[in-house]
Amino acid sequence: MPNDKLTDDQYAQLPVGELTKDLNSSAQTGLTATAAQQELATVGKNVIQKGKQENELLNFLKNFVSLMACLLWVSGIIAFFAGTPELGIAIWAVNIINGLFSYWEERAAKKATDALSKLLPSYVNVIRDGKQTQLVAEDIVPGDLVELQAGDAIPADARVLTSSSLQVDESALTGESVPVDKFVEYKHSDGQFAIQNIVFAGTVVTSGTATVMVIETGMNTEFGKIASLTQNQKKTDSPLTQELNHLTRQLSILSLSIGLAFFILAIFFVHYPVAKSFIFALGMIVAFIPEGLLPTVTLSLAHGTQVMAKRHALLKSLDSVETLGETNVICSDKTGTLTQNQMTVNHIWLPDQEFTVTGTGYYNNGKIQFQNQDVDLKNYPDLNLLLDIALLNNDTKIQEPKNAGDAPKILGTPTEAGLNILTAKAGLNLADRLQDSPRLKELPFDSTRRMMTTIQKNQDGKTYVYTKGALSNLITVCDTILIDGKVEPLTPEYKSQIDQANRDYAAQGLRSLAFAYTTTDATNFDNATPANTEQHLTFVGLAAMQDPPREEIYEAVRKCHTAGIRIIMVTGDSTLTAKSIAVKIGIVSDAARVITGEEMKQLSDDQLREAVKGEVIFARVAPEDKYRIVSMCQANGDVVASTGDGVNDAPALKKANIGIAMGVTGTDVAKDAADMILTDDNFASIVNAIEEGRTVYSNIQKFLLYIFTSNVPEAFPSILFLLSGGAIPLPLTVMQILTVDLGTDMLPALGLGAEQSEPGIMERPPRKETDHLLTKTIIWKSFGYYGLIATVISTFAYFFVNWQYGWPHVALAASGNTYMVATTMTLAAIVFCQVANVLNIRTQRNSLFKVGIFSNHRILWGIAFEICLLAFLVYVPFVHGLFGTANLSLHDWLFLICIPIPLILIDELRKWIVRKTMKGTNQ
Incomplete structure (x- = not known):
């Protein structure tokens, strides 16, 4: 078969006889079943491949080999060398559980997106052996004869053989929402997909019928070629992955530096042998590595994906959650994302009066009003006539949804659907009117004359010609005008009045449709x-x-501006409409620059980079232009989220830091290329997702703060021991330190990963690329504030116990029951300080009481667990030897229980001062 050697344009120009001969088919009977089977074996199924699929084993293993995971594997090995194999096993178990959890979450996300994605239509009407049959779309082949009607998705690239008023929505390929006329005759206009007698896979029939012959299927279609280009693009590591790698390097240097310092101090101050000093230093290295970081990150991301899914944003990768929080530019489509994708008539203009129409959307029953009063159509015959034309000169049907809450399906054009809603608001019924005024003839709309006419036999016995269309075309065939029920000559003054009204509407971003009529004998x-x-x-x-x-778009845009996020509208619509909508919803001001697709081609990369820094709107652009816009934003250092639904949007979605596909109107190629899918196609859902992304990053930082806070009181006892030359016995053993890190601290820390968004999080600017997880603020708070307070309290607890047993008159015990009680009290004091700290760290500036002490159940369960674990270590005899613990008395517990209350109150005072003195700042 030579069909892969011809281009679409060559196929379009072939005489029908040569076309059918080339495809071994017939224009009347289609392929034979035998020929179809042979062709299927040759060209394969009519499917769009999902790109090179990752090896499932490698996909599984990647969850265990990140830089942080490798650090934990090494930590486990060090623990074995340090003589604590149980610790090494525990660290490895944390790593394994985290890897399994991460893999499971991403698998669940992938299944959800696969279930959401629906590629080509399930069944198509095909003629084979001269008989019409229904086939699964993936089984059609070049040469198949396919019958199309309104509402059908086109399953493959095909040549039009017969056509009746055929219009196709090619927005999936071109981004242009206006349906395109298709004819049997060949004509090639400007643009890649502007062949008049070729229909393309992935597009939809909006009106009319046709018989077409398939010329390309699967990956050979234009749809498939773009998908193939998209799949070859590689994604770079997410900002979170890069940041975790940076943090891992920081922690490795910090831990090794601390270990080296303790090794030297142990040799020169305590005079430990080198081997014993080395084991001691290894224990301290392990103690300073946050084993719970990876599980907390994974839990935070997983919790974020679950929250987003409930808010109509489906994430395919866990890392994408945090990337959203860093986003500072959103390149957004207009139709269906910022708007409702429901053409709605707002005004009806007659030469002597103007009417407003209230209500938007298919389920919002508005009214037609004049001077704020409801209109009785009987009193306005001219209005009644216009509505009659809108009702009868209309081929679009609105199909009610099967499920409550779903959008109706439009079988036709959005413009005519808007007229249907208008007439429904006026209480008109098409079936009733067609009985009274049956259609005798239709002259369908075409893109040359830009009008549509129907001839109706009315119940008054007269035959009416009803015409609607673009004003600039329709006004040229009018020579009279209807004013207050009277027909008068269409004078230049009237034409000027009509033109002014049209221009006034255009300035408001409204699209005008003109109506006219005549009678005929x-x-x-x-x-x-x-x-x-x-x-x-x-x-x-x-x-x-x-x-x-959309009703919620105003608040979403306000949030973006407050959060330091710029929105760039990228649309195929006209400049007037695009700017009107953008100004109306607050994306830009009146001073914003509008750049068309043609103007954009004239701009160099440097000029475009400069343009995207300011207030700008891109109108009359093709989806492929969006790729360049995204690239230039990224060249400026921006983190870009880009929306899209069409096949040609896919490269831009892949290029963006966060590609966002539409779940309702989006093509499968767009969904496959995207990182996130909006199940409601709503811009506000993007803003909600960004808020959740910021929350995830904030929660990871809260975890770091919490973990490092406990490291200070853990390290200080060893410093006392070393600097005193061993005169002060270790107030906290290595096993007790690791009990805090891997035991008592773990669950409360994980609870921080599920903390809700803090009030005001969308009032801060996006984090910069140069900002890191481990900030100076975190270091100061952990070492100089929370950690310092916990150090003072835990050290006091150690000496308080020894004081009860006779110190300073008696030397500090280095072994025995007194020593074990003292170290146990030190451990318990750290645990209770951490109870207060985990509650304090939940908010940066806002009062804990405002967000609710009991609002995070995971943290409460974590606190309960750590206290129970502490009690287990204190009162179960067989673990005393392993962890160096001993029983505590009642008055010891009374001291411990009192620790959190003043710590919480002190921090509440600090936060109050911060709110008063640093209002509007980030930290």
Whole structure:
């Protein structure tokens, strides 16, 4: 078969006889079943491949080999050398559990996105052996004869053989929402997909019928070629992965430096043998490595994905959660994302009066009003006539959804759907009117004359010609005008008045549709043509319509501006409409620059980079232009989220730091290329996801703060021991230190990973690329504030116990029951300080009482666990020897229980001072 040697344009120009011969088919009977089977074996299934699939084993193993995971594997080995094999096993177990959890979460996300994605139509009507049959779309092959009708998704690239008023929505390929006319005759306009007699896979029939012959399937279609290009792009590591790698290097240097310092001090101050000093130093290295970091990160990300899923944002990768929090530019489509994707008539203009139409959307029953009063159509015959034309001169049907809450399905054009809603608001019923006024003839819309005409036999016995279309075209075939029920000559003054009204609507971002009529005495309309029918019309009026902004978009845009996030609208719509919507919803001001696709081609990369730094709107651009816009933003150092639904959006989605596909209107290629899928196609869901991403990053920082806070009181006893030359016995043993790190601290720390968004988190600017997880603020708070207080309290507890047993008159015990009680009290004091710290760290500036002490159940369960674990270590005899613990008395517990209360109150005072003195700052 030579079909892969011809281009679409060459196929489009072949005579039908040569086309069918080349494809071994017939224009009447299609392929034979035998030929179809042979062709299927040759070209394969009509499917869009998902790109090179990762080896599942490698996908599984990658969860265990990150830089932080490798650090934990090494830590386990060090623990074995340090003579604590149980510790090494525990560290490895943490690593294994975290890897399994991470793999499970990403698998669940992948299954959810796979379930959401639906590629080509399940079944198509095909003619084989001269008989019509239904086939699964993936089984069609080049040469198949396919019948199409309104609402059908086109399963493959095909040549149009017969056509009746065929219009196709090619927005998945071109981004242009206006349906395209398709004809049998060949014509090639400007643009890659502008072949008049070729329909493309992934597009949708909006009106009319056709018989087409398949010329390309699967990855050979234009749809498939773009998918293939997209799949070859490689994603770089997410900002979180890069940051965790940076943090791992920081922690490795910190831990090794501390270990080296303790090794030297043990030799020169305590005079330990080198081997014993080395074991001691290894224990301190392990103590300073946050074993719970990876599980906390994974839990935070997993919790974030679950929250986002409930808020209509489906993440395919856990790392993508945090990347959203770093986003500072959103390149957004207009139609369906910022707007409702529901063309709605706002105004009806007649030469002598104007009416407003209230209510938006298919389920919002608005009204037609005049001077804020409901309209009785009986009193407005001219309005009644315009509505009659809108109702009868209309081929679009609105199909009610199967499930409550789903959007209705439009079988036709959005513009005509808007007229249907308008007439429904007026209480008109199409079925009733067609009985009274049946259609005798239709002259379908085409892109040349930009009008549509129907001929209706009315119940008054007259035959009416109803025409609607673009004002600039329709006004040329009108020579009279209807004013207050009277037909008058269409004078230049009237034309000027109509033109001014049209321009006023355009300035508001509204699209005008003009209506006209005439009556005829003819009875036979077989030979009716636009030339002999659309003439000497009477102008009736205009309907001004708009795809209204989503109700929640205003607050979402406000949040973005407050959060330091810029929004760049990228649309195929006109400059007037794009700017009107962008200004109306607050994305930009009136001073914003509008750049068209043609103007963009004239800009160098440097000029475009400069343009995207300011207030800018891109209008009349193709989806492939979005790739360049995203690239230039990234070249400026921006972290970019980009939305898209079409096939040609896929490269930009892949290029963006966060690609966001539409779940309702998006093509499968777009969904495959994206990192996130919006199940409601709503811009506000992106803003919600960004808020959650910021929360995840904040929670990871809270974990670091919490973990490092306990490291200070853990390390200080060893410093006392070393600097005193061993005169002060170790107030805390290595096993007790590790009990805090891997035992009591673990669950409360994980609870911080599920902390809710802190009030005001969207009032801060996005974090910069140069900002790191481990900040100076975290180091100061952990070592100089929380950690210092815990150090003072735990050290006091150690000496308090020894004081009870006779110190300083008696030397500090280095062994025996007194020593074990003292070290146990030190351990317990650290644990109770951490109880207060985990509650304090939940908020940076806001009061703990405002967010609610009991609002995070995971932390409460974690606190309960650590106290129970401490009690286990204190009162179960067989663990005393392993952990160096002993029983505590009642008054010891009374001292411990009192620790958290003043610590919480002190921190509440600090936060109050911060709120008063640092209002509006980040930390």
